[in-house]
Amino acid sequence: MSTSNEEKQTTIRRMFSYLIPFWKGVTLAMVSMLAVAWMNLIPPWLTKVIIDDVFAQRDWGMLHTIALVLIASYIVKYVAMYWQHQISHVVSEKVVLRIRTQLYEHLQSMSMRFFRERQTGEIMSRVVNDTEALRDMIAHTANIFVTQTLTFIGIGVILFAIHPMLACLTLLPVPIMLFLTFRFNGRIRTINVRIRAQLASINARLQDNISGIPVIQLFAREREEARTFKGENSEYLDAVVHGVTLWSRYGPLMQNMTGIGVVTVAWYGGFLVMEGTLSVGSLVAFMTYLWRLYWPITEVTNENERLQKALAAADRIFEYLDETPEIQDAPGARVLEPARGQVAFESVRFSYHSGDEVISGIDLEVQPGEVMAIVGHSGAGKTTLTSLIVRAMDPTQGRVLIDGCDLRDIRLESLRRSIGIVAQETFLFNASIRDNIAYARPEAETAEVIEAARAANILDLIEGLPQGLDTVVGERGMRLSGGEKQRIAIARALLKDPPILILDEATSSVDTESERLIQESLGRLLVGRTTFIIAHRLATVRYADRIVVLKDGQIAESGTHDQLLMDAGLYHRLHTAQIS
Numbered sequence: 001m002s003t004s005n006e007e008k009q010t011t012i013r014r015m016f017s018y019l020i021p022f023w024k025g026v027t028l029a030m031v032s033m034l035a036v037a038w039m040n041l042i043p044p045w046l047t048k049v050i051i052d053d054v055f056a057q058r059d060w061g062m063l064h065t066i067a068l069v070l071i072a073s074y075i076v077k078y079v080a081m082y083w084q085h086q087i088s089h090v091v092s093e094k095v096v097l098r099i100r101t102q103l104y105e106h107l108q109s110m111s112m113r114f115f116r117e118r119q120t121g122e123i124m125s126r127v128v129n130d131t132e133a134l135r136d137m138i139a140h141t142a143n144i145f146v147t148q149t150l151t152f153i154g155i156g157v158i159l160f161a162i163h164p165m166l167a168c169l170t171l172l173p174v175p176i177m178l179f180l181t182f183r184f185n186g187r188i189r190t191i192n193v194r195i196r197a198q199l200a201s202i203n204a205r206l207q208d209n210i211s212g213i214p215v216i217q218l219f220a221r222e223r224e225e226a227r228t229f230k231g232e233n234s235e236y237l238d239a240v241v242h243g244v245t246l247w248s249r250y251g252p253l254m255q256n257m258t259g260i261g262v263v264t265v266a267w268y269g270g271f272l273v274m275e276g277t278l279s280v281g282s283l284v285a286f287m288t289y290l291w292r293l294y295w296p297i298t299e300v301t302n303e304n305e306r307l308q309k310a311l312a313a314a315d316r317i318f319e320y321l322d323e324t325p326e327i328q329d330a331p332g333a334r335v336l337e338p339a340r341g342q343v344a345f346e347s348v349r350f351s352y353h354s355g356d357e358v359i360s361g362i363d364l365e366v367q368p369g370e371v372m373a374i375v376g377h378s379g380a381g382k383t384t385l386t387s388l389i390v391r392a393m394d395p396t397q398g399r400v401l402i403d404g405c406d407l408r409d410i411r412l413e414s415l416r417r418s419i420g421i422v423a424q425e426t427f428l429f430n431a432s433i434r435d436n437i438a439y440a441r442p443e444a445e446t447a448e449v450i451e452a453a454r455a456a457n458i459l460d461l462i463e464g465l466p467q468g469l470d471t472v473v474g475e476r477g478m479r480l481s482g483g484e485k486q487r488i489a490i491a492r493a494l495l496k497d498p499p500i501l502i503l504d505e506a507t508s509s510v511d512t513e514s515e516r517l518i519q520e521s522l523g524r525l526l527v528g529r530t531t532f533i534i535a536h537r538l539a540t541v542r543y544a545d546r547i548v549v550l551k552d553g554q555i556a557e558s559g560t561h562d563q564l565l566m567d568a569g570l571y572h573r574l575h576t577a578q579i580s
Contacts, residue, residue, distance in 0.1 A: 121204030428477030
């Protein structure tokens, strides 16, 4: 078996594994499908009985009985089809819910590196569009495949019971049709993988452009971006047309091959009737069954394209689910509670995939409650150093410890609950101000939220809004200014009340008045916490207990503001340049 076939079978097995928890519903649906298949076999046989027996003997009683049996069969078929469709759709919704939830939860565990290397729109396409394709397969395609396969088997048995030789001639095209189907599957699946990848690329481009609309308009790049977006869609169109072309060759070919069987039965069956070795009723029933024999093949052929699309989507979903989280709890990891706030770096080195070291042998110890400022040129490794504290990534060499415990031996959830971050680019959810402030503590009382807002110098603004705390801030907080968003982030950190705090350029992109308000609120936030302050504006770190100056991923200088100015080193040069 080829690798592609092995992968296909693995994908199908994994898909079936999601049906196991719903085995009761699946079993009832299968029974319903079996009932539908059986009911499909009754009318042609009764047609044979009517022609050969009822008409020949003018048996009115049997005619009435056959009519009642037909009515009963249609009633049973209706009930069976109802349960078949009802259960299969409910099961498909539950399976998609389970897969989509599992995929979302798995994405939550992935490292920052995973999201840096992928576009948001592409990830969204896998979570939404690809799982949607699985719903169609379970609700419709699986139904048709099972029902029509059972019907095909039942009709095949009846045809051999009526006339074995005629049945053999009738089934001659089937092996050829199966061979063509297997050849088609591999090619159409490859095309569908390409189509879904291109659709994900379109989603990624659209998401990126919508987020960047202000920049696009500011630089008058609308036409260029429209041209690029059209190019993405043209590539998608090419992939779709390729698939349609292949399908246009395959579908009609499969459907017209059924004509071989029809011609065979009409010619050879008519010859048998004229010879008297086959009754007219048997020939009519045979012809009717023949049409119903090829109908399952036609249905399966039509649904085969949807199946291949679903399998291509499943491949993309399982590709993400098979990604191992770079950062995860070690076996036996313990809970950090409560943390005192001592942080130590022991011979820490870190490099990205490129191989260039960003951090090169850092040894540093920060005591509980100490305010540590980290400064240096862009690219010196300041943000990377603090990212190691929250385990956004792990050191390539060395250890980072909190309260004497290696971070890799601490449960991630408890570690991150002990750390608060106020970043330069503040992210707010499209929710109310109350929800954003209380994000880390949803159970917080309104009085606590108000107190945190007051301490962050944002309460006056909130009280001036028509809906107060219930005001929705918009996507990424777009209805607020940069300074207002920063103060809400500070209120969020105050309410969380973490023993360790990281301030990453918290005042670098706001006006003077906003900076003053933020600095006042930060003064309250720093009290009693181990704090790391990353800043380019050296005026914001002059009162830190200690300042560490990074250069090329190493500690170049360390001391207080006054000590570093007296040393006349890198810090002095940075300070002088900013004053100038």
